[in-house]
Amino acid sequence: MSLLSLRGLSKSFGGLVAVAHVSLELEADAVIGLIGPNGAGKTTLFNLITGNQRPDSGGIFFDGRDITGLPTHAVVRLGIARTFQNIRLFQSMSLLENVLAGRHCRLRAGLAASLLRPPFQRREERQAVRRARDELAFVGLEEQRDKPAGGLSHGSQRLLEIARALATDPRFLILDEPAGGMNGQETAALMELIAAIRSRGVSVLLIEHDMNLVMKVCRRIVVLEYGVVIAQGAPEHIKRDPAVIEAYLGSGE
Amino acid sequence: MIAARRSLLSWSAFFASLAALPPLLPLLGVDGGGAVQIGVLNDIGIYLILALSLNIILGHAGIFHMGHTAFFAVGAYAAAILNTSCGWPILSALPVAGLLAALLAFLVAVPVIRLRGDYLLVVTIGVVEIVRICLVNNIFGLTGGANGIAGIGRAVILGRRLTTPADIFYLIWSFAALSVLLFSLLENSRFGRALNYIREDEVAAAGCGINTGRHKIQAFVLGAFWAGMAGTLFAVKTRLVDPESFTFSESVMLFAIVILGGAGSMAGIVLGTFLLIGLQEIFRDFLEARMLVFGAAMVAMMIFRPQGLLPARARRYDTGGRTGASPGAAGREKKPGPPAGNGAAGT
């Protein structure tokens, strides 16, 4: 059974159809790429999965559970985390606090525990800080943990977003253009990082325009055009698919 | 931890030096035994408690809330009514006053909390006006209309009646000290952090699994609860509550204190309260021009300290031993296990 399945998802804004009847089965333990020309509805599809927008029709099932229309924070709790195309970090806060944000949904201390500081609260705080630091180390930003996030380079900000998403203990990670704004060296490191995420047992779905990256790291690729899935399959298969070449590769590259 | 201890020390020193004032002022030969100064300090204390409670909403959660007086008023009136009509000792009304204010805040917040910044601002202003109009129009025959409610009994603590301004001073400032303690615990916790994430970027906060709506409502209700209790202290101090004490301009003053002191910074808010409330008293020598000078001073302070007088400082975390440098993505050899708990420090 697949980990995440989308069944007949549709979403339109005003008269504009962004996602039209998309059905997809996304399996566990894989890196899957979602590609398509600009305006194909990729980010909208992400927003639907993570509850940032509600689908007009259709259903989303995660691990057999219907999560259609759940609010974002509930989706994250169930194990789907994401990064944003236009980076959304807590700019004035430190790197460590940014990653701690991801731990939030795994901690239990409420108002009362915050005031009374029982042992479990102190313990979980300590563990959360340690975990956050480890996630920073995982993406290679541990040294700068006390600096404000706003001071990082574009590429490092993307890595920090990934660390923050990983801190939520996701089973499924959605990356929206992770290589956007990265140089060649950074992109190469990112490819390694994505593989490492996969080997932690986290499935990855990513939107990316860097075809080199997509072809190298993805086991399977889904192609979206005008909100419709026009092809899916292994990278070699997609490269040869006439519809894809026509719609996407042919026109651009 | 060291930072926390040092701040605890400074706060203790601050409150201790304040506590020494009432006996000290007469010894210094201040006219009238310092009653003027104590009276002003009592006002400052109440404003400080209110500003600290607003700080949770406005400073930490970033909710544009310019209607804090509404909750203050509900608390003050609840205490006054329970005391004069039901014969409760005034201080025993403290929790009930807080709860009623919290209830109002909850009813207001649930439908409107998702409104964006300035729309929420006008809603909160509307709430102050609605509450004031209700008070003036003697709603349910309880609030005494424009006259307000007079004849509130003196507070009694452990058999001692609080009669002098100095008595009230110790009551108000003990509560202020308690507020500082509780709010600093709250700030440095999962809850306080979540509010800051929401203030910085609500969408990203939700994307981290934070229930933004619930946290905002909690912050709003908690701030209102505290303001309601401050209302009780106000009733203890003035022994007369009337609608004129709870106007929109009081809300504006509180809003200004929080932003001018430094949103999210308790030390800044203490300084802001002393300045904004204290300055009005100091500028008395200007007589008619008093508020003119005050307004100009407000603009000047914002221009010279746009981040607030004492901006909030970053939280410090005890991150244990340092792990080795990890250039690029190489650090991932020290792979943290997925669930919390087993990511023990490397060294």
Added chain:
Amino acid sequence: MKKLPFLALLTLLPFLASAAPSLAGPVKIGLLAPLTGPFASEGQDMKNLVSLLAEELNRAGGVNGSPVEVVVEDDGSAPRSAANAANRLVARGVPVVVGTYGSAVTEASQEIFAEAGIVQIATGSTAIRLTAKGLERFFRTCPRDDEQGRVAAETIARLGFRNIAILHDNSVYAKGLAEESRERIRRKGVANVIFYDALQPNERDYSAILTKLKGIGPEAILFTGYYTEAGLLLRQMAEMRWSVPMIGGDATNNVGLVEIAGKAATGYRFISPALPADIDTPAARAFLAAYQAEYKTLPGSIWPVLAGDAFNVLVEAIKARGTDPGAIAGYLHKELRDFEGLTGKISFDYSGDRVGDLYRLYEVDAEGRFVLVP
């Protein structure tokens, strides 16, 4: 964080510095008045008038050989700032205080003066309860709301209106007067109150209210609020071509009313303590002339004049008994009888209220003058 206690103490310093020790010398008379806030115009007139009285007194040699010093504090038109201002007056060592205007504002200061043993004479605070507390050293030169309510009811009976509308502005004063009047009118069966509501002061457009009133059709309107709103109501009634008699309380006794309403003020009636111009004593007339010369205008209303009278009776008491507050209070209660003030003869009863039939009915004539209705 370390700087915090230091900074706080720094902010406190000015308070400490401003409290200079008191020296023996001039006789101090405190004046608590709204120099800022909504009542600022009344307060500034109060300050001008009392200062002028003090100046004249000092030119004539002061009291008991010492000059008089008026110690002014701004009550900010609000209870909170009034309490602080009262504390300041106490600290500055005044034995007696004139003021203040608003009832709630006065109430916030009452206890502070009482505890310090200071004699206070309020000048514009007409709420009944102020003198019902048994404070021995509290007086007022203005009459009480119930007295005015009584006169209002009598006036309506005298004028023979059967169906009347009562409009107030939700202020302590106006609402108190409106309630008193309604009570009296009902109890005595003088007339039917067919409309009773409050307008919002400080708004300028009252056409919605007037349209509603016109639909109800009272024979007369009793408006218990202040002169600005009364002037606007009259002006807008005329604009609507609706003429119905309007009667007001003493807060409409202000030349500003005629300025605002213009011709529409003609025929407007109000009840008020006698105007200085109608007090036919040489002293009152001379003083008003001096005021006109000094400030190029007459006092805007009766209230600053009542503050002047409070000052005058205090000076009278100090002349007779010195500056001991207890002695002054005793003198005012028992010995001061029919003192010739700017607003007529002044005596106080056991509770500190002014005695005597103060209220007169006035009407605005075609030239905009306030004429005593006999």
Added chain:
Amino acid sequence: MQEFLQQLINGLAVGGLYALIALGYTMVYGVLKLINFAHGELFALGAYLGLTLLTALGLAGGGPAAVALILLFAMGLVALAGYLLERVAYRPLRGSGRLTAVVSALGASIFFQNAMMLVFGAKARVYPGGILSGEVFTLLGAQIPATRILLLASSLLLMLLLYWFIHHTRTGAAVRAVSLDQGAARLMGIDVNRVISLVFLIGPALGAAAGVMAGLLYGQIKYDMGVLYGLKAFTAAILGGIGNIPGAMAGGILLGVIEALGAAYISIAWKDAIAFCLLILILIFRPTGLLGERTADKV
């Protein structure tokens, strides 16, 4: 029915005034995302300056020329005050957080109000009568004073002028561009500072016009009159969707009508509470005001 019509007209006239003031709030908000809390005070300042010229020149005789003259005078001077306000109190705070500027605006509001009290006195001042015609028209049994029609007509005229200016001139297009996206406007070669200064000339000028009209119509002006009108107009701007010029007009008129009808059919003392309750209800169902705001929060 006749009374309803009358109340509707009462509400429209008041609403026209609110709308005119609301435009100043909404335009400034459009370019700076700032609620200019001192705007109400600029409205009051306009009323005072109009009166000052009126008495100085002895124009009490009236006539349309005199009205036009004092209107232009007050609008010009208040525009200058608005310009200075932006330069002194807001420009240094550009880029240091929206709330910082809000507090500066609150300080400026206190300053202006008390400056007017010191300069013009704490007493209410009065516009001489007889400048405007005292005629009354009758429409379907409702009595409509000519002054109300004049007020409504002139505020509508000013609004239409502004609308035309914003939508049909190059400068207007620049204002729209800055409102939409300051960064992009700058890239397109628009001098953003100049546009902001322009908005701080136009908004206060409209506020001043409202002030003079209020003075002429109601006769009585006071140094603190800006507080209540400012609050109402700001509410109206939010009601219509802040930053949206037709929204401010619609919001102002609607608020005026709600108040008049609330006073007529529910209660006079509760009318402001009714208006605020309705505002909250409208915002619950339309979170960015009636006509909506023109910004988007992209995820």
